[in-house]
Amino acid sequence: DAGVIQSPRHEVTEMGQEVTLRCKPISGHNSLFWYRQTMMRGLELLIYFNNNVPIDDSGMPEDRFSAKMPNASFSTLKIQPSEPRDSAVYFCASSIAGGFQETQYFGPGTRLLVL
Amino acid sequence: GQQLNQSPQSMFIQEGEDVSMNCTSSSIFNTWLWYKQDPGEGPVLLIALYKAGELTSNGRLTAQFGITRKDSFLNISASIPSDVGIYFCAGHAGGTSYGKLTFGQGTILTVHP
Numbered sequence: 001d002a003g004v005i006q007s008p009r010h011e012v013t014e015m016g017q018e019v020t021l022r023c024k025p026i027s028g029h030n031s032l033f034w035y036r037q038t039m040m041r042g043l044e045l046l047i048y049f050n051n052n053v054p055i056d057d058s059g060m061p062e063d064r065f066s067a068k069m070p071n072a073s074f075s076t077l078k079i080q081p082s083e084p085r086d087s088a089v090y091f092c093a094s095s096i097a098g099g100f101q102e103t104q105y106f107g108p109g110t111r112l113l114v115l
Numbered sequence: 116g117q118q119l120n121q122s123p124q125s126m127f128i129q130e131g132e133d134v135s136m137n138c139t140s141s142s143i144f145n146t147w148l149w150y151k152q153d154p155g156e157g158p159v160l161l162i163a164l165y166k167a168g169e170l171t172s173n174g175r176l177t178a179q180f181g182i183t184r185k186d187s188f189l190n191i192s193a194s195i196p197s198d199v200g201i202y203f204c205a206g207h208a209g210g211t212s213y214g215k216l217t218f219g220q221g222t223i224l225t226v227h228p
Contacts, residue, residue, distance in 0.1 A: 004157075031214040043158075043203070043218050050213040091157050097214030102146045102207040104216055106157035 002026075004107035006092050012113045018080040021110045024073055025094030033104065034067055034077050035091040043091075049075065050097055082114045121204050121219030128194055129227050136202060136222045137188040144206030147180050147187040148216065152201040161202075162189070194226050 005024040025032050033048040047057040049069045069075040089111050093104040121138045150158035162173050164180035177190045204219040
C-alpha cells in the first residue's frame with residue numbers, strides 16, 4: 001500500500017495568498033483527519049471526516065480555514081487568505097473507524113511557510 | 116475533555132541505555148497507540164495495544180496497556196542513535212468517535228553516541 005499521500009510537501013507563499021493542501025488517504029479507510037503541528041502548540045486536530053462527511057470541525061482555527069472531502073480518495077484543506085501565523089506542518093491521517101482495532105496512519109506532512 | 120499527560124517531556128541519554136516513558140489519562144481508553152516522529156517526517160505507528168494488561172514488543176520496544184485502562188508505558192532497550200525523535204502516545208476512547216485519537220504532548224528523545 002502506498003500509505004497516506006500529501007501534496008505539496010513544501011509550500012512557501014506570501015501573506016494574503018490562498019493555500020490548498022491535498023491528501024489521498026489509504027484505500028479502504030473511511031475516516032480522514034487533518035492536523036497542524038507547531039513547536040508552540042504541538043499536534044492539533046483541525047477537522048475529521050467519516051465516510052466523506054465532516055464530523056467535527058471545532059479545531060479549525062477560524063473561518064479562513066476550510067476543508068472538503070468530495071470522495072473517499074481525496075481531501076483538501078484550504079487557507080484563504082493565509083497569514084504568517086499559519087506557518088506550520090500540516091498532516092493528514094486516515095483510519096478504518098468502527099472496527100475492533102483503531103489505528104491512524106499519517107502522511108509525510110506539508111510544511112507551510114507564509115511570509 | 117479528555118487529556119493525556121505524557122512524561123517526561125524530554126530525555127537525554129547515552130547510547131546503550133534503556134528508556135522509559137509513560138502516559139496517563141483522566142479517563143478510560145479502549146486503545147493505546149505509540150508513535151515515533153523523525154525530524155521532517157510524519158508520526159509512524161510503533162505499537163498498538165487493544166486489551167487492558169496487554170504487553171507487546173516490537174524489537175527493542177515494549178509497551179503495556181495499563182490495567183486501569185488509564186495509562187500506558189513505552190520502553191526502549193539498548194538505545195541507538197537512530198532512536199532519536201519525538202515519541203507520542205495516543206488513546207482511542209471507543210464508541211462513536213469515528214477513530215478520533217487523543218494525543219500526548221510528546222517526549223523528545225536525544226541519544227548521544
